[in-house]
Amino acid sequence: MIDYRLADDVAEIVLDAPSRRNALGPTDLHDLAAAYGRAEADGARSVLLRGEGPSFCAGRDISGVDPATDDVAAYLDDTLTPLLRRMADFPAPTFAVAHGACLGVGLGLLIATDVVYVADTAKIGSPFAALGAALDSGGHALFAERLGIHATLDLVYTGRLLSGDEAVRAGMFSRVFPAAEVQDATTLAARRAAAGPTAAFRASKRIVSAIRDERRGLWEAMALENRAQAALAATDDYREGFAAFQAKRAPSFTGH
DSSP states (O other), X not given: OEEEEEETTEEEEEEOOGGGTTOBOHXXXXXHHHHHHHHHHTXXXXXXXXXXXXXXXXXXXOTTOOTTTOOHHHIIIIIIHHHHHHHHTOSSOEEEEEOSEEETHHHHHHHTSSEEEEETTOEEEOXXXXXXXXXOTTHHHHHHHHHOHHHHXXXXXXXXXXXXXXXXXXXXXXXXXXXXXXXXXXXXXXXXHHTSOHHHHHHHHHHHHHHHHSOOOHHHHHHHHHHHHHHHTTSHHHHHHHHHHHHTSOOOOOOO
């Protein structure tokens, strides 16, 4: 089940099936995509994604899946990948709390999120070798880029899971916190982002995505920055930021 609430410009989206460690079936994926659509329609200035109970997300719910009739291509191409793209393209900062099991599709949800704060006790990866399946949800790209080829294939072949500390030290995610503190830290970061200059954050998100997905180099990225800065100069928040600096006061951004 997917819960949604909006408060103070922060859309909180909760995976709420703790009895199955928030494993996601097709209906859950559609509901999750709808929640991100609702957050965009509501004008949310940040999103906080978390899982209820002891785990973030244990992956796809395969408890009732029959491999003989399972349309894997349709599931991945028509349901999962569009969801992850929608999450990655959300037009404001997105945050996730990674705790407990973060496996398979759960790992993919984290990859598609801008900022991931991780509990030191988290278990991250995709132990698909035990299922005769391949790593999916973007895991190959993340692991190979951050860990290198040898370490990636070691994880694939052995099914070993990374701890929160290991994942953050490898540069996979943002910051690591004690398990008892990670949700509060992520919530605070999401609230602060929601009070920030949303258009400027959106511009940085687009530039970083271009560097990652299009392999833009230094000068190309600089050109993107220049164009973004020129466009931001016409926004209310840009003018407010300069006025606040000159008046030696805290800025009050509206997201416009």
